[in-house]
Amino acid sequence: MAGCFSIDEYDNFWQSVIENALQLDHSPNNSSQFDIDNNSNAVPENKENQNSDWNYTTNQYTPYLVNRCPFNSAPVPALSCRSVSSNESQITTPHEVHPYAPGTNMLSPKNSYSFHSAPVTASRGSFIASTGNHFAPQTIYHHTPRPNIFGQMNRNSIQSAEFSAPDEYDNFWQSVIENALQLEDSPSNSLQFDFNNNSNVIPENNENRNNDWIHMTNQDAPCLVNGCPFYTAPVPALSCGSVSSNDSQSDPPHEVHPYAPGTNILSHVNRYSFYSAPVTASSGSSIPSTGNHTAPQSIYHHTRRSNIFGQMNRNSIRSAEFSAQAQIETIPCKVCGDKSSGVHYGAISCEGCKAFFKRSQPSITKYRCLRGKSCSVDRTTRTRCQYCRLKRCLESGMSRDAMKLGRTSKKQREKIEEEMRFHKVQLRGNEQTSNFFTCSN
Amino acid sequence: MAGCFSIDEYDNFWQSVIENALQLDHSPNNSSQFDIDNNSNAVPENKENQNSDWNYTTNQYTPYLVNRCPFNSAPVPALSCRSVSSNESQITTPHEVHPYAPGTNMLSPKNSYSFHSAPVTASRGSFIASTGNHFAPQTIYHHTPRPNIFGQMNRNSIQSAEFSAPDEYDNFWQSVIENALQLEDSPSNSLQFDFNNNSNVIPENNENRNNDWIHMTNQDAPCLVNGCPFYTAPVPALSCGSVSSNDSQSDPPHEVHPYAPGTNILSHVNRYSFYSAPVTASSGSSIPSTGNHTAPQSIYHHTRRSNIFGQMNRNSIRSAEFSAQAQIETIPCKVCGDKSSGVHYGAISCEGCKAFFKRSQPSITKYRCLRGKSCSVDRTTRTRCQYCRLKRCLESGMSRDAMKLGRTSKKQREKIEEEMRFHKVQLRGNEQTSNFFTCSN
DNA sequence: CAACTAGGTCACTAGGTCAG
DNA sequence: CTGACCTAGTGACCTAGTTG
Ligand SMILES: [Zn+2]
Ligand SMILES: [Zn+2]
Ligand SMILES: [Zn+2]
Ligand SMILES: [Zn+2]
Numbered sequence: 026m027a028g029c030f031s032i033d034e035y036d037n038f039w040q041s042v043i044e045n046a047l048q049l050d051h052s053p054n055n056s057s058q059f060d061i062d063n064n065s066n067a068v069p070e071n072k073e074n075q076n077s078d079w080n081y082t083t084n085q086y087t088p089y090l091v092n093r094c095p096f097n098s099a100p101v102p103a104l105s106c107r108s109v110s111s112n113e114s115q116i117t118t119p120h121e122v123h124p125y126a127p128g129t130n131m132l133s134p135k136n137s138y139s140f141h142s143a144p145v146t147a148s149r150g151s152f153i154a155s156t157g158n159h160f161a162p163q164t165i166y167h168h169t170p171r172p173n174i175f176g177q178m179n180r181n182s183i184q185s186a187e188f189s190a191p192d193e194y195d196n197f198w199q200s201v202i203e204n205a206l207q208l209e210d211s212p213s214n215s216l217q218f219d220f221n222n223n224s225n226v227i228p229e230n231n232e233n234r235n236n237d238w239i240h241m242t243n244q245d246a247p248c249l250v251n252g253c254p255f256y257t258a259p260v261p262a263l264s265c266g267s268v269s270s271n272d273s274q275s276d277p278p279h280e281v282h283p284y285a286p287g288t289n290i291l292s293h294v295n296r297y298s299f300y301s302a303p304v305t306a307s308s309g310s311s312i313p314s315t316g317n318h319t320a321p322q323s324i325y326h327h328t329r330r331s332n333i334f335g336q337m338n339r340n341s342i343r344s345a346e347f348s349a350q351a352q353i354e355t356i357p358c359k360v361c362g363d364k365s366s367g368v369h370y371g372a373i374s375c376e377g378c379k380a381f382f383k384r385s386q387p388s389i390t391k392y393r394c395l396r397g398k399s400c401s402v403d404r405t406t407r408t409r410c411q412y413c414r415l416k417r418c419l420e421s422g423m424s425r426d427a428m429k430l431g432r433t434s435k436k437q438r439e440k441i442e443e444e445m446r447f448h449k450v451q452l453r454g455n456e457q458t459s460n461f462f463t464c465s466n
Numbered sequence: 467m468a469g470c471f472s473i474d475e476y477d478n479f480w481q482s483v484i485e486n487a488l489q490l491d492h493s494p495n496n497s498s499q500f501d502i503d504n505n506s507n508a509v510p511e512n513k514e515n516q517n518s519d520w521n522y523t524t525n526q527y528t529p530y531l532v533n534r535c536p537f538n539s540a541p542v543p544a545l546s547c548r549s550v551s552s553n554e555s556q557i558t559t560p561h562e563v564h565p566y567a568p569g570t571n572m573l574s575p576k577n578s579y580s581f582h583s584a585p586v587t588a589s590r591g592s593f594i595a596s597t598g599n600h601f602a603p604q605t606i607y608h609h610t611p612r613p614n615i616f617g618q619m620n621r622n623s624i625q626s627a628e629f630s631a632p633d634e635y636d637n638f639w640q641s642v643i644e645n646a647l648q649l650e651d652s653p654s655n656s657l658q659f660d661f662n663n664n665s666n667v668i669p670e671n672n673e674n675r676n677n678d679w680i681h682m683t684n685q686d687a688p689c690l691v692n693g694c695p696f697y698t699a700p701v702p703a704l705s706c707g708s709v710s711s712n713d714s715q716s717d718p719p720h721e722v723h724p725y726a727p728g729t730n731i732l733s734h735v736n737r738y739s740f741y742s743a744p745v746t747a748s749s750g751s752s753i754p755s756t757g758n759h760t761a762p763q764s765i766y767h768h769t770r771r772s773n774i775f776g777q778m779n780r781n782s783i784r785s786a787e788f789s790a791q792a793q794i795e796t797i798p799c800k801v802c803g804d805k806s807s808g809v810h811y812g813a814i815s816c817e818g819c820k821a822f823f824k825r826s827q828p829s830i831t832k833y834r835c836l837r838g839k840s841c842s843v844d845r846t847t848r849t850r851c852q853y854c855r856l857k858r859c860l861e862s863g864m865s866r867d868a869m870k871l872g873r874t875s876k877k878q879r880e881k882i883e884e885e886m887r888f889h890k891v892q893l894r895g896n897e898q899t900s901n902f903f904t905c906s907n
Numbered sequence: 908c909a910a911c912t913a914g915g916t917c918a919c920t921a922g923g924t925c926a927g
Numbered sequence: 928c929t930g931a932c933c934t935a936g937t938g939a940c941c942t943a944g945t946t947g
Contacts, residue, residue, distance in 0.1 A: 366939095367912065377872070377938050383914070384936080405867040408921085408937070431946025432910050807931095808920060818930050824922070825928080849929070872938030873918050911946080919937080927929085 353441055355448045359421035360414065361407040371427025372418070373441075377407065382418045385411070386425065794882055796889045800862040801855065802848040812868025813859070814882075818848065823859045826852075827866065 358365045358375035369379035385392070394400065394412035402410075402417045433441065646652055799806045799816035810820035826833070835841065835853035843851075843858045874882065 369912070375938085376940085379913085380938055381936090405869065408869070408871060411936095428913070429946095430912060430944080434947065810920070816930085817932085820921085821930055822928090852928095869921070871920060871936075873916095873940070875939055909947095911944100912942105913944090914942090916939100916941080917937105918939095920934105921936085922934095924931100924933080925929105926931095 353445065355445050356441070357448070360417045360423075361402050361404055363404040363407075368429050368433075370418075370423040370425060371429060372421040372423045374418075374421070374423065378414070378418060378423075381407075381411075381414060382423050385415050385418070794886065796886045797882070798889070801858045801864075802843050802845055804845040804848075809870050809874075811859075811864040811866060812870060813862040813864045815859075815862070815864065819855070819859060819864075822848075822852075822855060823864050826856050826859070 353367055353373065354364055356365055356373050357363065358378055359372045360374055360378040363375040363377060365373045366376050366379070367373070370382055374382075392412040392415055394410055396410070398413060398416065400406065400410035400413040402414050407414050429437075794808060794814065795805055797806055797814050798804065799819055800813045801815055801819040804816040804818065806814045807817050807820070808814070811823055815823075833853040833856055835851055837851070839854060839857070841847065841851040841854040843855050848855050870878075
């Protein structure tokens with residue numbers, strides 16, 4: 026069993042896997058779809074040159090700027106095999122791009138459809154503060170390119186374009202990966218990826234100190250992006266480099282295998298993301314070192330994984346990634362049914378209703394209903410009748426006297442969790458939110 | 467030549483400058499304009515008391531709440547000498563406020579016309595996370611007061627009210643400052659402000675590595691707020707306190723002279739603002755240390771300056787500071803292509819289309835197309851066919867249910883900024899937008 | 908402490924207004 | 928009828944401060 030893979034070794038392994046795959050007869054690049062020279066479907070040069078953003082980046086003849094991407098050698102599809110919906114502001118005539126083609130943001134979060142802001146990185150081996158990687162993920166640059174393809178599309182289009190790739194293409198690469206994982210010299214068969222016999226992971230008791238971490242560091246389900254070829258590949262469990270521990274570290278952290286599943290190498294990394302990310306367990310101390318490393322590898326693991334969601338706050342990360350731990354936000358606003366943000370003035374309510382109730386305090390009388398005092402109050406209609414909105418607030422039990430400060434007590438928490446469970450079921454069970462929120466009338 | 471000014475020394479210097487100036491015969495406070503006792507133009511007491519915002523804050527008899535402001539002893543004008551435009555929602559009868567009078571927001575950015583956001587600070591010497599100052603600039607509190615004076619005025623009015631002060635008043639204080647700068651014991655004559663012989667500034671080659679920094683750290687034009695009496699005063703180049711170095715520091719950073727030009731003491735500081743700001747030049751290294759400080763003072767200088775614009779990304783900062791700012795208006799109306807004014811009924815649209823859609827609400831059917839229901843709808847033709855205009859509105863997604871109120875969320879903002887960038891490029895690229903957006907029949 | 912929320916801010920827009 | 932201009936709300940986001 027192999028020991029510890031260096032980044033180069035890891036790279037080389039996957040690189041050769043790809044290269045071998047490209048030789049196969051049934052490889053996509055041997056199809057006419059990828060025959061760029063005989064393809065009129067490519068972005069015309071003159072089009073590209075009209076837009077400086079496109080200049081050197083979307084040139085389909087030199088698609089990959091970076092040599093660390095596993096798709097480095099995979100061909101760019103030039104031939105459209107299905108149509109992509111587009112809107113009026115799309116730069117060129119819409120043309121098909123394979124979701125996993127280099128230059129596309131396969132792994133990127135749905136909401137990071139812009140790469141214009143992606144840091145243009147330096148050369149390999151440099152340190153990029155914004156990502157916290159010692160080895161700058163040059164793939165970021167790699168992915169700077171094609172924003173315009175999706176840039177002006179709406180989310181839904183992006184999503185489908187990204188993730189509902191033609192099966193053939195998907196399956197081909199998926200099987201390439203899967204076969205590779207069987208190889209004896211695969212990283213997955215190395216000690217480094219052997220979680221069961223690895224003392225390098227965060228000790229449970231540490232994890233448990235911070236709820237935020239519990240699921241994030243679950244190393245058994247490394248990649249969250251369904252459809253990613255690395256979805257099933259293992260996360261490295263054994264760190265090769267040393268890590269400094271806190272969330273604001275400025276020194277080069279340890280190496281993280283850029284393609285390790287669970288790390289979202291391809292995503293646009295928001296510079297602010299993690300400095301505010303949840304951190305250490307113990308107060309003032311650094312994270313307990315594991316072996317001769319100062320930080321648990323999984324912190325990095327976490328950090329990288331958060332990338333998937335870009336700049337989110339803790340709660341969002343937690344719920345978005347794992348939604349295992351129920352959040353109060355799953356319970357809709359008792360007044361209008363919008364997403365709640367906690368217990369305000371005694372009722373689970375949204376930011377809007379909270380602020381509305383606050384503003385309404387002094388004079389309940391000043392509002393007047395122009396209809397029958399039974400206007401509907403939901404997310405879209407809530408602003409149409411102040412009287413009825415305030416009525417709903419009061420009916421929901423909002424009151425200045427009911428203000429809740431400080432922590433949620435265990436009893437409260439229990440009650441809330443019960444309700445959350447109910448709403449989860451509701452959500453899964455057919456989105457029929459019904460009139461649960463209509464506790465009044 | 468004096469050495470390093472402490473904050474107290476810096477304060478005291480300016481305090482005494484002001485105090486001396488107030489003794490001068492031609493000082494404003496010796497004019498009848500500032501004779502509050504014999505002045506009927508002041509805010510009437512009963513008015514003040516009507517609005518809790520005014521209560522204790524705008525009491526003109528005790529105008530300064532803080533003793534660190536250089537204008538602490540400067541009088542509040544009570545007598546109007548020119549008129550201020552006002553609108554009906556203004557709380558009191560409009561009355562003149564001298565732009566540099568205490569209680570006015572002389573130093574505030576033009577777009578911070580509300581001070582509701584100014585953090586109400588603690589006592590001197592405490593640490594305020596939000597500003598990153600060890601010595602909390604209490605003047606923030608000081609300047610919280612008079613929002614209502616300008617509160618409901620539009621930007622233009624504010625701007626003129628703030629910055630086009632009566633010349634006499636301006637000139638008086640300007641010359642006071644200028645004279646003070648000539649004094650031997652002025653901070654400007656101290657080593658601390660001597661940029662030419664100061665190794666503590668960022669070396670040029672470092673600055674130049676990152677274009678973004680070039681202008682920001684230009685120490686020759688320290689204060690951006692035209693009209694500020696410190697406009698011409700120097701920025702300290704030599705740090706007196708120690709600074710921890712990285713961009714995500716959590717410890718109290720060094721002291722920054724609260725009144726140092728370039729520091730925007732009055733602005734509301736968003737906590738995340740700068741931790742991400744300085745992206746270092748050199749690979750793998752932390753921010754170049756300066757002397758025995760770990761961070762270059764000018765980064766702080768920059769940092770502070772960014773405050774003016776709150777939490778913006780690099781590009782925004784740059785453009786906001788040094789050129790006209792990028793606004794949503796760069797994105798044309800989705801209906802007619804005219805200049806948009808925001809998101810109305812769910813679509814980026816112009817004032818005209820907004821109002822048109824509003825008027826069209828009650829009777830959606832009443833319009834009729836006299837041609838083939840495919841009339842062109844642009845800036846000039848939009849009024850020719852109501853039917854087709856409304857059709858375009860609906861196609862653009864305008865709907866009463868899509869109303870967006872309140873602030874733009876970060877995600878929305880990101881999307882908008884992406885589109886703005888796109889349209890900027892289009893604009894630069896020869897304005898031949900032609901019928902680009904009309905690609906879908 | 909860590910987990911919460913009241914309250915504050917202020918960037919935004921619906922809807923009103925009124926001169927063309 | 929149109930649309931430039933204005934303001935009362937609105938609500939996303941933040942932080943001080945409270946509580947278990
Ligand atoms: Zn609500
Ligand atoms: Zn009603
Ligand atoms: Zn329009
Ligand atoms: Zn028509």
